[in-house]
Amino acid sequence: MTGTQFLRKKKWTMTIVFIILIALTYGSAALTQFNLIDGLASIPATIAWMFSNLIPTAASFENLPKVLGRLWETIILAIVASTTAAICALLFAMLGAQTTQVNRFFGVTARFIASVFRNIPVVAWALILVISFGHHILTGYFALFFSTFGFLVRMFIETIDEASSDGVEALTASGATYFQMVVKGVLPDTLPQMLSWVFYMIETNIRSATLVGILTGTGIGYLFDLYYKNLDYAMLGLITILIIVIVFFIEFTSNSVRRAIS
Secondary structure: OOHHHHHHHHHHHHHHHHHHHHHHHHHHHHHHOOOHHHHHHOHHHHHHHHHHHOOOOHHHHOOHHHHHHHHHHHHHHHHHHHHHHHHHHHHHHHHHOOOOOOOHHHHHHHHHHHHHHHOOOHHHHHHHHHHHHOOOHHHHHHHHHHHHHHHHHHHHHHHHHHOOOHHHHHHHHOOOOHHHHHHHHHHHHHHHHHHHHHHHHHHHHHHHHHHHHHHHOOHHHHHHHHHHHOOOHHHHHHHHHHHHHHHHHHHHHHHHHHHHHO
């Protein structure tokens, strides 16, 4: 195949994909009766309503200690779920990665388990676990743990396989044990990137923990759901602002740490 034929084939492929995307978009809008013009026209009124109703009042600031306590609970839950899931994910990633897997059976099994956990959304995990554990903080922990575990196993496997194999081959040729190969050949090259993924999941889980809290009746999500049902918009505004501030702070701190270790 010549270069011209290749470019022509690629152009036709992109055209077909573009047409399919347009058809899917139009079909979805028709089925859901969504009107883009009406949606855009409603934005100014929505913004005006938010600024007139979601402004914290002096009365709402009286509940600030209670809100901060629940917010702290949510942050701790996200951090604990992320770090414990990372430890378990590292063990499975060592089994699943081509560079460090013990044998093919364990590698395929580790990848399959991670795929199952990764493809179930955190909301679905929360709904499933509520049936078993009820409205308890343990429910939120396991929901975040399972989804984080599946994601990190995949990211850790890709990180390990993309790392340079020269050190691993040299250690293996010199008669190093599996443990020595992992500690001295794999972890030094991959640990900064793995820590970067862990910090990313902590950011993500703080946001997810709010939604999980609504479903499980824990953390800041519980207060958000409570005040939402009572139509206390001033408190909803206060909670939303605090969540945004905390997420930005965690993201800034995480980015700084990731830049320092990379």
